Amino acid sequence: MDRIVCLHNRDPLADRGPLSLEQLADRPVVGWSPRIPKAWRDFWSVDPRPDGAPVLYTDHQTTEWEPALTAIGLGEGIQFPPEPSRWLYQRHGVAYAEVTDLAPCWTALAWRTQDRDKPTVTALRTAARTITARHSTARNG
Known part of the structure; x- marks a missing residue:
């Protein structure tokens, strides 16, 4: 299943998709709680990026998607959810865009x-x- 980027709808990149990870490199990812396994955090944050660069994180320590959506809707970061999120989690202040070089997720x-x-x-x-x-x-x- 494809993954996409979830970002604030006023982000200049929100209407410019499809995007690349390089274009998103300066956007911080909404931070994960240390209680979330590192492999999970790294996968869903694309950390490190394909070029080896570490990801920038916000100070949030989220364990769930809903609080991350709130932070994104307030313009405080981005995340890389599965593609169906664009229909399942429509929120005020939130936009979704395709990312061309993002590995899919499997369950x-x-x-x-x-x-x-x-x-x-x-x-x-x-x-x-x-x-x-x-x-x-x-x-x-």
Whole structure:
């Protein structure tokens, strides 16, 4: 799934997409809480950038997307969410733009072998299969 940039709607780049990471290099990323695993923070912040440069962060310590959206809507930083965010999280003061050199994101479900037949895991597997089948049908048909 593609990722995009989420930035303040008055940012001069908001209407100039598609953008490159180089064009966004001077924009700080809304900071993540140290409680968020480093690999997760680095991936969603594109840190370091492809040229090896470290990312600039705001002083925020967010653990969730909603507070990050508020900060972005106030012009306090950017983030790189999955592409469906542009439709799912429309907010006043927020704009989304494509980024040409941003790696996509992938999600996988996993469970311990001994939990495979627990009702919650079975329900999760069934829901994932249903959604995947619907998505595949919608794309191909």
